[in-house]
Amino acid sequence: MARIVMKFGGTSVADLDKISNVARHVKREIDAGHEVAVVVSAMAGRTNELVAWTRDAAARPDQREYDVVVSSGEQITSGLLALKLQDMGVKARSWQGWQIPMHTDAMHGAARILDIDSKVLDAHFAIGEVAVMAGFQGLAPGNRISTLGRGGSDTSAVAIAAAIGADLCDIYTDVDGVYTTDPRIVTKVRRLDRISYEEMLEMASLGAKVLQTRSVRMAMVHGVRLRVRSSFEAPDKVPPVDMDNLAALGTLVCNEDEIMEQQVVSGIAYTRDEAKVTLIRVDDKPGVSARIFGLLADANITVDVIVQNVSEDGNHTDVTFTVPESDLERTRGVLEAARPEIGYGELVDSTDIVKISVIGAGMRTHAGVAAQMFGALASKGINIQAITTSEIKISVLIDAEYTELALRTLHSSYGLDQD
Amino acid sequence: MARIVMKFGGTSVADLDKISNVARHVKREIDAGHEVAVVVSAMAGRTNELVAWTRDAAARPDQREYDVVVSSGEQITSGLLALKLQDMGVKARSWQGWQIPMHTDAMHGAARILDIDSKVLDAHFAIGEVAVMAGFQGLAPGNRISTLGRGGSDTSAVAIAAAIGADLCDIYTDVDGVYTTDPRIVTKVRRLDRISYEEMLEMASLGAKVLQTRSVRMAMVHGVRLRVRSSFEAPDKVPPVDMDNLAALGTLVCNEDEIMEQQVVSGIAYTRDEAKVTLIRVDDKPGVSARIFGLLADANITVDVIVQNVSEDGNHTDVTFTVPESDLERTRGVLEAARPEIGYGELVDSTDIVKISVIGAGMRTHAGVAAQMFGALASKGINIQAITTSEIKISVLIDAEYTELALRTLHSSYGLDQD
Numbered sequence: 001m002a003r004i005v006m007k008f009g010g011t012s013v014a015d016l017d018k019i020s021n022v023a024r025h026v027k028r029e030i031d032a033g034h035e036v037a038v039v040v041s042a043m044a045g046r047t048n049e050l051v052a053w054t055r056d057a058a059a060r061p062d063q064r065e066y067d068v069v070v071s072s073g074e075q076i077t078s079g080l081l082a083l084k085l086q087d088m089g090v091k092a093r094s095w096q097g098w099q100i101p102m103h104t105d106a107m108h109g110a111a112r113i114l115d116i117d118s119k120v121l122d123a124h125f126a127i128g129e130v131a132v133m134a135g136f137q138g139l140a141p142g143n144r145i146s147t148l149g150r151g152g153s154d155t156s157a158v159a160i161a162a163a164i165g166a167d168l169c170d171i172y173t174d175v176d177g178v179y180t181t182d183p184r185i186v187t188k189v190r191r192l193d194r195i196s197y198e199e200m201l202e203m204a205s206l207g208a209k210v211l212q213t214r215s216v217r218m219a220m221v222h223g224v225r226l227r228v229r230s231s232f233e234a235p236d237k238v239p240p241v242d243m244d245n246l247a248a249l250g251t252l253v254c255n256e257d258e259i260m261e262q263q264v265v266s267g268i269a270y271t272r273d274e275a276k277v278t279l280i281r282v283d284d285k286p287g288v289s290a291r292i293f294g295l296l297a298d299a300n301i302t303v304d305v306i307v308q309n310v311s312e313d314g315n316h317t318d319v320t321f322t323v324p325e326s327d328l329e330r331t332r333g334v335l336e337a338a339r340p341e342i343g344y345g346e347l348v349d350s351t352d353i354v355k356i357s358v359i360g361a362g363m364r365t366h367a368g369v370a371a372q373m374f375g376a377l378a379s380k381g382i383n384i385q386a387i388t389t390s391e392i393k394i395s396v397l398i399d400a401e402y403t404e405l406a407l408r409t410l411h412s413s414y415g416l417d418q419d
Numbered sequence: 420m421a422r423i424v425m426k427f428g429g430t431s432v433a434d435l436d437k438i439s440n441v442a443r444h445v446k447r448e449i450d451a452g453h454e455v456a457v458v459v460s461a462m463a464g465r466t467n468e469l470v471a472w473t474r475d476a477a478a479r480p481d482q483r484e485y486d487v488v489v490s491s492g493e494q495i496t497s498g499l500l501a502l503k504l505q506d507m508g509v510k511a512r513s514w515q516g517w518q519i520p521m522h523t524d525a526m527h528g529a530a531r532i533l534d535i536d537s538k539v540l541d542a543h544f545a546i547g548e549v550a551v552m553a554g555f556q557g558l559a560p561g562n563r564i565s566t567l568g569r570g571g572s573d574t575s576a577v578a579i580a581a582a583i584g585a586d587l588c589d590i591y592t593d594v595d596g597v598y599t600t601d602p603r604i605v606t607k608v609r610r611l612d613r614i615s616y617e618e619m620l621e622m623a624s625l626g627a628k629v630l631q632t633r634s635v636r637m638a639m640v641h642g643v644r645l646r647v648r649s650s651f652e653a654p655d656k657v658p659p660v661d662m663d664n665l666a667a668l669g670t671l672v673c674n675e676d677e678i679m680e681q682q683v684v685s686g687i688a689y690t691r692d693e694a695k696v697t698l699i700r701v702d703d704k705p706g707v708s709a710r711i712f713g714l715l716a717d718a719n720i721t722v723d724v725i726v727q728n729v730s731e732d733g734n735h736t737d738v739t740f741t742v743p744e745s746d747l748e749r750t751r752g753v754l755e756a757a758r759p760e761i762g763y764g765e766l767v768d769s770t771d772i773v774k775i776s777v778i779g780a781g782m783r784t785h786a787g788v789a790a791q792m793f794g795a796l797a798s799k800g801i802n803i804q805a806i807t808t809s810e811i812k813i814s815v816l817i818d819a820e821y822t823e824l825a826l827r828t829l830h831s832s833y834g835l836d837q838d
Binding site for chain 1: 435438469472473475476477478480481483484485486487488491494495497498499500501502503505506512513515517518562563564
């Protein structure tokens with residue numbers, strides 16, 4: 001007998017048929033004797049509709065009221081799934097954030113979870129009842145509903161798993177695991193049986209959409225065993241959770257030391273969501289970089305890749321960096337306003353770029369991973385515009401039109417292609 | 420300065436434009452210096468959709484989970500209206516049943532309000548904030564969401580008005596007051612300036628759809644001044660609440676002694692929702708009526724008009740009564756199963772009937788009201804199938820095809836026609 005959290009996203013609960021499918025997944029685990037807490041998102045499309053309404057109601061919606069409106073989506077799903085489970089003869093009860101309670105801070109719209117009282121839930125597990133929890137929402141100070149920000153249901157699931165001491169947190173989604181790269185682009189992808197928290201964190205933050213960065217970080221900190229698996233498999237064709245054989249299904253996110261044969265490179269991620277900005281002929285005076293990036297930080301703009309070249313005359317420098325594409329407009333505004341103060345010739349930007357990253361915990365102990373990457377790209381005539389590295393990843397900026405070619409080339413080069 | 424509750428039903432908050440209109444009604448009262456609590460229903464059609472989902476999810480939905488799903492409709496409206504008010508520069512905050520808290524009993528789906536803590540709300544009034552409350556919902560034992568049953572938002576509004584000691588509870592709806600009868604049938608109807616609680620209670624329970632019986636009863640018990648008025652008038656064309664001139668707008672529901680010139684008959688109601696059942700040749704033995712109506716009471720079927728005639732042989736009797744049309748099937752089931760025990764010849768039923776009622780507190784002191792009714796109907800050749808009376812109303816059962824003729828005839832006969 002294990003205690004497990006099962007999390008289902010919006011596409012997995014999009015309609016009553018899909019909710020029925022989810023209920024059968026849950027029943028399979030209950031029938032196998034496991035204790036189950038389910039965390040659900042809003043039915044697909046619902047949250048967008050609710051968000052649109054709040055924008056119709058107010059030009060700048062108060063986040064506290066936004067949370068009241070938007071959290072209703074998960075409330076509905078939790079009630080419907082509890083009903084469906086009861087209809088199948090499974091004891092079930094829905095739980096909203098305020099009922100558990102899942103305390104958060106007062107950052108409405110993007111609240112952080114502070115603590116979860118598991119006493120009430122424990123009592124309900126003891127009588128064999130499934131707890132069906134509305135994801136994405138909590139209880140903020142002042143007895144108000146809070147929401148955790150988009151994609152917050154993954155975070156809810158991991159937080160609940162940590163609070164109730166779950167043996168496993170299964171994230172059911174529309175893919176059957178974490179792949180070496182995007183299967184829509186590279187046909188020879190392989191599903192990973194296991195991936196370390198650190199690698200998953202890099203994958204998530206570098207463009208892989210399968211898990212939210214925040215939930216992975218929380219799982220890592222609290223040692224929650226996380227697994228990504230498909231919700232669309234026929235529930236009766238899949239065996240119930242077997243704690244001794246977790247890697248048989250989906251992808252297990254776990255500690256590095258649980259992975260026997262660590263690949264040098266585990267996966268390749270990419271993101272088209274960044275824009276490149278270059279300030280040309282910046283006065284090369286002390287502290288100028290600090291000033292540029294200080295201004296952007298003050299405006300809450302996250303800067304990623306940074307490259308600085310000294311120009312030929314030795315008095316000027318070109319500064320290149322990337323920002324989220326959605327922040328490009330604001331970035332331009334901030335830097336143009338500060339142009340007299342900074343002193344630069346021209347601001348050039350481009351959204352026609354892609355950031356491609358190779359990720360692998362094995363890099364820590366293997367030299368030559370970066371050289372291999374640069375060599376492979378060069379062999380296809382792909383020009384690298386900027387590079388940034390960390391302990392377990394190397395990212396390069398290239399022209400967007402080379403995205404597919406670069407991904408396929410690197411996937412082969414690092415031996416990730418399926419046999 | 421007065422403290423007022425403003426209640427808006429589903430058609431008044433059906434979309435963002437209508438919610439905006441509601442916000443302007445509220446702002447008018449705030450600008451006049453009143454303290455305001457608003458109670459809102461779900462957007463029109465929303466509750467039906469949610470109810471349908473619960474039925475899709477389970478053949479016999481658990482009422483506790485039904486309440487979780489269905490209460491989300493009012494939650495959404497409360498948040499959207501709060502946002503809209505803030506957008507207009509009016510301080511506002513939404514309140515769910517569990518936040519106030521509005522305690523109810525455990526009769527999920529049709530819960531009764533037990534008590535409302537007004538402390539928190541008082542504190543928010545003190546800072547000039549509008550309290551926007553989700554109607555129809557409360558907090559049941561075990562920290563669960565309850566709902567009050569269909570139309571429960573009127574009841575929420577009155578209960579809140581009683582709890583916060585409001586000077587007035589304005590029910591905004593899609594008609595501009597209580598009329599002497601249904602304006603869709605009788606063109607010469609008059610809007611009533613005032614009506615007593617007792618009369619309104621009879622009107623509501625006898626088919627007038629403008630207010631829920633339950634809310635009127637609660638208003639009567641707690642002495643809440645209730646007014647029915649239109650939500651579709653342009654908010655800036657209407658003056659704010661003037662406590663010294665409440666009867667100038669809509670219809671005020673109040674104590675009988677506040678109505679200077681009480682009409683003998685105030686209004687005429689009708690309902691087509693009843694079915695007539697006749698048991699023919701019932702054995703005329705002692706206790707047989709008690710047995711028949713006892714069985715129906717056990718089955719939770721409400722019986723209204725009852726007529727019993729002794730047949731010619733003196734050993735048998737015919738028993739006629741009405742039940743809600745929605746209970747006819749069950750009534751037949753109960754009585755057919757008990758046929759050997761009761762002993763009767765035949766069960767005949769008809770849904771082709773209408774119950775027409777004349778209502779007026781003045782009947783208490785005026786004789787001849789009933790005779791006038793029977794005479795007026797007879798003069799048009801309308802046959803009365805059964806009669807039932809109370810202190811302030813007389814109801815008759817007639818063939819449904821005479822509905823319009825009977826209403827117009829009685830309306831004229833009692834001098835209710837507009838000049």
